[in-house]
Amino acid sequence: MASSIHDLARHLNISIGTVSRALNGRADVNADTRQRVLEAARALNYSPNQSGRSLRQGATHSIAFMLQPHPGDQEYGEPFFIPFLTGLQGRLAESGLDLIVVMGAPGDYQQERLRRVVETRRADAVVLAWTRREDERIDYLTQAGFPFATLGRSRSGDKAYPSLDLDFEKAGADAVDRLVERGHRRIAAIRPSLDLNFGYLFLDGYRKALRRHGIAVDPHLIADGFINEAGGYEVTPRVMRRKDPPTAIIFNNDAMALGGCKALAEMGIKPGHDMAVTVIVDTPLCRYFSPALTAFRPALQPMGRRLAEMLLASLPAFAGPEGPRILREVWPLELIARDSD
Amino acid sequence: MASSIHDLARHLNISIGTVSRALNGRADVNADTRQRVLEAARALNYSPNQSGRSLRQGATHSIAFMLQPHPGDQEYGEPFFIPFLTGLQGRLAESGLDLIVVMGAPGDYQQERLRRVVETRRADAVVLAWTRREDERIDYLTQAGFPFATLGRSRSGDKAYPSLDLDFEKAGADAVDRLVERGHRRIAAIRPSLDLNFGYLFLDGYRKALRRHGIAVDPHLIADGFINEAGGYEVTPRVMRRKDPPTAIIFNNDAMALGGCKALAEMGIKPGHDMAVTVIVDTPLCRYFSPALTAFRPALQPMGRRLAEMLLASLPAFAGPEGPRILREVWPLELIARDSD
DNA sequence: TGTGTTCTCGTAAACGTTTACGGAAAAACG
DNA sequence: CGTTTTTCCGTAAACGTTTACGAGAACACA
Structure with a gap:
């Protein structure tokens, strides 16, 4: 044919x-x-014929991005990733590489699927998103000697792979600073209970900032929940039902914030009025929610481009006119002040 | 190694x-x-080794889904697709097929990328989304004899390929019915100006329903705009600046509705109060917007599964224990009544 | 004219599979 | 025991490329 x-x-x-x-x-x-x-x-x-080339050359000319929804995430999806992928794809295409997004079922952890991609040599390198604190995917890939880059750090951080992350620590601290400046002293923090590394980073920044302001960290004001709306809805009351409830809440995730606001509404509490609400990672939902949620926004598309560049620089076949390899970068989140705090 | x-x-x-x-x-x-x-x-x-198998067998065991953001769609992405892809992926995996999502740059039309996938034989079949009225991708694929299925119909509809679509026509009509029932007679319709087929279907349903109710179709109440927030923001005033403005607007797209509501707000018009607003395709944004937008919701994940099944049934290598091939299905949209109408 | 160099191209092997074909051994059958 | 069938396996070709190697022709140089 x-x-x-x-x-x-x-x-x-x-x-x-x-x-x-x-x-x-x-x-x-x-x-x-x-x-x-x-x-x-x-x-x-x-x-x-791509198969022919790949077989002969031992290279597929494509990069895999592992994507799967969070458990229970039937409806929402992660609009987050689309701009990121756009940036990633754009840069890879400039070097003649295809981006293939490997979907997994929601919830099942990626290990199995990752193994398949690696072992059947479907891609020349992979990009991981939302690294965990202890990330066995990273261990697996380094041990297998398979090239990869990550969106997000992990604790075993000194390994030699390119990673790009957001400065959740600073965002957490900035959020606290802003709230303290506005007179708050009882500030709650709600984050996902998964092992996702950004949850830890955020909390570190939160804690440090509080101490810096001479405010004791109250463990009752810190809560973990499922990383979706239901999680936020469930866990927020837990932080409120204290005799000394918070006057401000920082949510580490937009979906959790929406659930939290629902819970607050049922308690007759109005965000932006009776309660300051801040979200760490901004999405369109934060902007359109009422009240519009103050949030910290990432530069997703440029991040995608950049991570592609970092990955390319680490691949022998593409390593440009030298320059030392960039191994890790941490990008700032920009505060978008809205009506909720 | x-x-x-x-x-x-x-x-x-x-x-x-x-x-x-x-x-x-x-x-x-x-x-x-x-x-x-x-x-x-x-x-x-x-x-x-995947390349080895593919080369020998002439089959890649993977299906490509072509995805790219709409022009100017830097931020939003299409959260829409994630649940759909989850369903698609799930069913394909059951037959041992991988789903690869081929990203394109925002705005550039897919033709070129599609050719690459087909000609380099990267996938055994492709799935197209948001078919156009006149869709050259469909022409190309049929002419090339490459297997595919589509999410959405196109006008050259009698070709023999599996397609799954939503009943935009009925949704348009239902929306009108509901509004008329609630006393509205000046009902505007705003849809994307692209050649996207669902825009036509929606408008057909809208027109027919109006006529059925004995209401003349006023072309001044129909407007097209870019399929994003800016488009809705720009085009909505055009429909309002009449001496006999509408009392209700049906938006064919969530992003356009959001932009439209912004424009309305600036005119001092409150959706759900001074103006009934209905959205044809529901997304999480509709739910969280204030007021929550009445919208028609698709069953995305089941649709993904179903389209996978239809595609599989059309592939000789997977055609199950017979049964005639399902060529086209049109699924209903479910009305989710909220506060905006 | 002889020797060395440069261009240009054909030959054939290799990448890792799958599969058509045939043959040896074993089993079945009369 | 001879013949036929069955079971199991090895051989080798094929899928479509890329690339190391070598060879012929043209050219340069002395």
Whole structure:
């Protein structure tokens, strides 16, 4: 059906070797023949069979991004990732690489799927998102010697792989600073209960900032819940049912914040009025919620580009005109002040 | 590095042919040898090289979903697709197929990228989303004889490919019915200006329902805009600045509705109070917006599963125990009444 | 003219599988 | 015991590329 390099060769009456060399821009082919080959390729609508190339070269020319929804995340999805992927894809395409997004079922941990991608050599490298504190995916990949980069740090952080993360620690601290400045002293923090590393970073920043202001860290004002709306809805009351309830809550996740606000509403508490609410990672939902939620916004698309660059620099086949490899970068989150605090 | 079938064969002192047959469950291999092969495969952590299989078999065992953001869609993404993809992925995985999502840059039309996937044989079939009225992707694929399925219909609808769509026509009509029932007679319709087919379907339903109620269709109450927030913001005033403005607006898209509501707010008009607002495709944003927007909700995850099934049934290698192939299905949208109308 | 160099191309092996074919051994059958 | 069938396995080709190697022709140089 589709034309192969043999068809081209036969059509031009030259050997497949020459055709291949002409197509791949090698030097040892006559300028004239190359011209003819290229024209014939266009005429016969030839493009090389990817499996053939991959097999011979041992490279697939594609990068895998592992994506799967959080457990119970039927409806929401992560709109978050689309701009990130756009940036990632854009940069990879410039280097002739395809981005393939490998979907998993919601909830099942990626280990199995990751193994498949690696072992069947479906991609030349992978990009992981939302690294965990202790991330067995990272251990697996380093041990397997498979190239990868991560969106997010993990605790075993000194390993030599490119990683790009957001400064959740600073965001947590900034959020506290802002709230303290506005007169709050009882500030709650609600984060996902999963082992997701950003949850720890956020809490560290939160704690440090409180201490800096001479405010004791009250463990009753810190709570963990499922990383979705139901989680926020369930866990927020736990922090409120104290004789000395908080006057402000920082949510580490937009979905949890929405659930939390629902719980607050049922208690007759109005965010932005009776309670200051801050969200660490901004999404469109924060903007459209009423009241619009003050939140910290990441530069997703540039981050995607950057992580692609870092990954490329770590791949021998693409390592540019030198320059030391960039191993980790931590990007700031920008405060978007709205109406909820 | 990674073990090949040759390693296995050498290790077991049998031929690679036998190893392959054992692994693939062929009948002509001794039960005992098969056992040994499987054990050795586990021990040596063998899994077949995907490129090798694909090359030999002429099949990649993966399905491509073409995804790219709408032009100008930097921030929002389409949370829409995640649950759909989850369903799609789940069903494909059950048949041993991988789902790969091929990202494109925002705005660039998919034709080029699609050609690449097809011509380099990266996938065995593709799934298209948001078909256009006149969709050259469909023409290309049918002409190339490449298997595919679509989320959404297109006008050249009698071609023989599986397609699953939402009943936008009925939703448009239902929306009108509901509004008329509640006393509205000046009902505007705002939809994307792109050639997206659902925009036409929606408008058909809208028109028919109006006529059924004996209400003349006023072209001044119909407007097209960019399929994003800015589009809704820009186009909504155009419909309002009439001496006989509408008392209700149906938006064909959540993002456009949000922009439209912003424009209304600036005119001092409160949705759900001074103006009834209905959205055709529900998303989490509709739910969290204030006022919560009445919207028509699709069953995304089941749709994903179903489309996978339809696609599989159309692939010779997977066609189940017969039953005629399902070519097109149109699923209902469920009205979620909220506070905006 | 002889020797060395440069261009250009064909040959063939290799990547890791799957599978058609055939043959040896074992089993079944008369 | 001879013949036929069945069971099991090895051989080798094929999928579509890329690339190391070598060879012929053209050219340069002395």
